[in-house]
Amino acid sequence: MLRHALVAVALFSGVVAVHAETPATAPAATYEQQIQQWRSGRLQRLTAPDGWLSLIGLEWLQEGDNRVGSAADNDIVLKAGPAHLGTVTLAKDGSLRIVLARGSAATVDGKPVTEAALVDDAHVAGDATPTRVSFGAANFYVIDRDGRKALRVRDSDAATRKDFLGVDYFPIDPSWHIVATWVPFDPPHKLEIGSVIGTIDKVDVPGKAVFQHDGHTYELLPYQEEPGGELFFVIADRTSGKETYGAARFLYAALPENGLGRDGKVILDFNEAYNPPCAFTPFATCPLAPPENRLDLRITAGEKKYRGEH
Numbered sequence: 001m002l003r004h005a006l007v008a009v010a011l012f013s014g015v016v017a018v019h020a021e022t023p024a025t026a027p028a029a030t031y032e033q034q035i036q037q038w039r040s041g042r043l044q045r046l047t048a049p050d051g052w053l054s055l056i057g058l059e060w061l062q063e064g065d066n067r068v069g070s071a072a073d074n075d076i077v078l079k080a081g082p083a084h085l086g087t088v089t090l091a092k093d094g095s096l097r098i099v100l101a102r103g104s105a106a107t108v109d110g111k112p113v114t115e116a117a118l119v120d121d122a123h124v125a126g127d128a129t130p131t132r133v134s135f136g137a138a139n140f141y142v143i144d145r146d147g148r149k150a151l152r153v154r155d156s157d158a159a160t161r162k163d164f165l166g167v168d169y170f171p172i173d174p175s176w177h178i179v180a181t182w183v184p185f186d187p188p189h190k191l192e193i194g195s196v197i198g199t200i201d202k203v204d205v206p207g208k209a210v211f212q213h214d215g216h217t218y219e220l221l222p223y224q225e226e227p228g229g230e231l232f233f234v235i236a237d238r239t240s241g242k243e244t245y246g247a248a249r250f251l252y253a254a255l256p257e258n259g260l261g262r263d264g265k266v267i268l269d270f271n272e273a274y275n276p277p278c279a280f281t282p283f284a285t286c287p288l289a290p291p292e293n294r295l296d297l298r299i300t301a302g303e304k305k306y307r308g309e310h
Helices: 002-012 028-046
Strands: 055-060 064-069 086-090 096-100 115-118 133-135 138-145 148-155 177-194 200-213 216-220 231-235 249-253 264-269
Touching: 055 138, 200 231, 200 264, 249 264
Parallel strands: none
Antiparallel strands: 055 148, 064 086, 086 096, 096 115, 133 138, 138 148, 177 200, 177 264, 200 216, 231 249
16 A cells, blocks of 8 residues: 555655765755756646645545535535536445446546446556546546545646645755665564554665764665665654654655665755655645654755645
């Protein structure tokens, strides 16, 4: 479950695989330009028609028939779309099917069908995507979170997207571009990651990043969303809940140059620390920073708390 949730986070939060080169080898102006470019890409993805700001609902399905539409007499009342869109049936075995109401004008994966099977985000393979039901400027697909299934509803005309207030940042500070020592775990350690919806997942941690700041040593535990993928850190610090989002911030780092072997180095560029989707919408299912990644340190870099989070 967590892998699919975080792949979505990566896709829609503006994560890019290219990180700013070390300030030791780049002029200050160039480094600042690289961070600004990273921020620009992040903002474009966040504000895209299918970005996190377009979410207008997270509707949990009950076993059996779930009548869906914008009218009050539906089991699931949408904030957009036809009065009666159709019926989503969740079978005991977890399979899903939708029957569209006559005149709904909705499509399934772009096709004007009357009914279809729905594949949720936990049961797609490779680069495939979950089945998308579209109606006007809005659409939904099914997500699976620890066996619970819900409709994730988006609308490109959502007020949260139209009235977005922008992202605030700490000043770009090259001192927060930190070269950490990579200490591998063999075998990988297990780490429990909670979420805002109360689920707990155990993930494999391939090692730890150890770094120094102001004469103190700190450690952070990452995991990988895909085998061989970048290191993903869910972190909190002494700015959390005050200057920055309380639950967590996210940070990606490239693998050490020698893979995950001993004595490698990991670049922790906290200027690229960013808010999870839950900072912008109540309809996301974000992971929380585990106790191991709650640092007794003020990380005054990266994204600040969103002004419109209330």
